[in-house]
Amino acid sequence: MTKVDIIGGSLGGLSTAISIKEQNKSIDVIVHEKHKKIGYNHEGRRCGEAYSIEKEWNRWTPRKKSYYDEIRRGIIYIGEKKQEYTIKSGIAYILNRQEFISQLGKQAIELGVEIQTNHKIKSLSNLDGDYIIDASGCPSTIKRELNLNKGLKGVTYQQTIENSNYFISDTIKIYYIGVFGYYWIFPRDPKKKEVNVGIGVVKDFGYNLKNLLEEFKRKQNITGEVNYVTGGLVPVGLQRPFKYKNILFVGDTSAGSFPSSGQGIYRALLSGEVAGKCIAHNQVHRYPYILNKMFIKWDVMYKLFRPINRICININPNLALKMLEYWIKFNAKVSHQFDIKK
Ligand SMILES: Cc1cc2nc3c(=O)[nH]c(=O)nc-3n(C[C@H](O)[C@H](O)[C@H](O)COP(=O)(O)OP(=O)(O)OC[C@H]3O[C@@H](n4cnc5c(N)ncnc54)[C@H](O)[C@@H]3O)c2cc1C
Numbered sequence: 001m002t003k004v005d006i007i008g009g010s011l012g013g014l015s016t017a018i019s020i021k022e023q024n025k026s027i028d029v030i031v032h033e034k035h036k037k038i039g040y041n042h043e044g045r046r047c048g049e050a051y052s053i054e055k056e057w058n059r060w061t062p063r064k065k066s067y068y069d070e071i072r073r074g075i076i077y078i079g080e081k082k083q084e085y086t087i088k089s090g091i092a093y094i095l096n097r098q099e100f101i102s103q104l105g106k107q108a109i110e111l112g113v114e115i116q117t118n119h120k121i122k123s124l125s126n127l128d129g130d131y132i133i134d135a136s137g138c139p140s141t142i143k144r145e146l147n148l149n150k151g152l153k154g155v156t157y158q159q160t161i162e163n164s165n166y167f168i169s170d171t172i173k174i175y176y177i178g179v180f181g182y183y184w185i186f187p188r189d190p191k192k193k194e195v196n197v198g199i200g201v202v203k204d205f206g207y208n209l210k211n212l213l214e215e216f217k218r219k220q221n222i223t224g225e226v227n228y229v230t231g232g233l234v235p236v237g238l239q240r241p242f243k244y245k246n247i248l249f250v251g252d253t254s255a256g257s258f259p260s261s262g263q264g265i266y267r268a269l270l271s272g273e274v275a276g277k278c279i280a281h282n283q284v285h286r287y288p289y290i291l292n293k294m295f296i297k298w299d300v301m302y303k304l305f306r307p308i309n310r311i312c313i314n315i316n317p318n319l320a321l322k323m324l325e326y327w328i329k330f331n332a333k334v335s336h337q338f339d340i341k342k
Contacts, residue, residue: 005129009033011268012251013135019276021111034120039102066100140253151239157209157231158198164224259302
């Protein structure tokens with residue numbers, strides 16, 4: 001009997017487990033999660049919790065309780081300029097991410113997946129599955145061991161603020177700071193009038209993110225009490241390799257996040273689903289090809305944009321901002337999700 005070991009009981013690991021079992025009940029699937037609980041742990045909160053799905057893909061639509069509200073409006077600030085987007089219903093959510101992951105865990109168990117919590121995998125030598133799924137997030141446990149940890153990474157810092165004057169339950173706000181990154185203000189739990197306020201930058205600049213965020217809060221006059229702090233590394237775009245021998249990398253360890261927005265939830269779920277199907281149908285060799293095909297366009301766009309915009313910054317910062325404005329509009333258009341208002 002085929003056995004699959006999955007490292008990580010979060011979005012990527014659980015979507016893989018569910019996908020395998022849905023396609024092929026006879027495969028043994030074990031999820032190893034280092035925390036005591038699925039979802040309701042620190043990693044479960046390590047996120048801004050904004051989640052949008054491509055309109056043709058509603059397989060992973062959150063059910064009530066696993067999201068706080070739909071996102072219907074996005075406001076993006078680029079320098080002095082403001083772009084406003086209306087977002088169609090049914091494609092963008094503020095997740096209650098801990099609950100969402102916990103529901104995926106329950107679904108996996110119902111399908112016959114074994115979940116071992118409080119079980120940290122320290123090395124590949126701990127596992128004997130025919131296939132291994134590394135869904136351990138960023139940075140990847142296994143890629144570190146195998147010295148395969150390539151790919152651009154960003155760094156983030158986020159505070160959850162309660163009773164905030166910036167709480168609007170269906171509206172997200174993003175403030176771009178050139179090519180280097182952006183601040184975000186996303187709503188969270190309406191009962192607490194919470195917002196997730198964060199900053200994400202491309203890693204190599206060595207900024208003090210906490211100081212920058214405090215300065216941003218002062219400038220924007222964001223009030224309320226900080227009740228939770230998180231952050232850490234995020235993969236920017238695809239993280240190769242996607243497969244190594246019998247190991248498939250899923251979620252942050254391979255699909256990474258959308259380079260322009262840092263969204264990784266959708267990619268984690270999708271890559272897990274594809275990896276699961278490939279294993280269930282004995283088509284593992286096709287996994288890298290499919291993953292590449294799904295997400296490569298975003299990487300190509302970003303790789304073209306980044307150096308050109310850096311040159312623009314040196315010539316004329318206003319030109320760079322103008323370019324960023326077009327870049328964001330272009331991204332919105334390609335994703336088919338948003339209607340540009342003004
Ligand atoms: C501050 C911040 C804000 C973000 N905001 C957004 C956002 O608003 N929208 C969005 O789409 N994306 C956002 N992201 C990115 C998103 O959170 C990730 O892309 C997504 O969580 C990736 O899912 P994953 O399943 O691959 O990994 P993770 O969700 O990181 O899960 C990895 C799992 O593996 C477990 N694990 C790790 N090592 C081991 C081990 N050795 N043994 C056993 N278990 C292990 C962990 O405990 C965890 O449960 C944000 C990220 C950060 C850091």
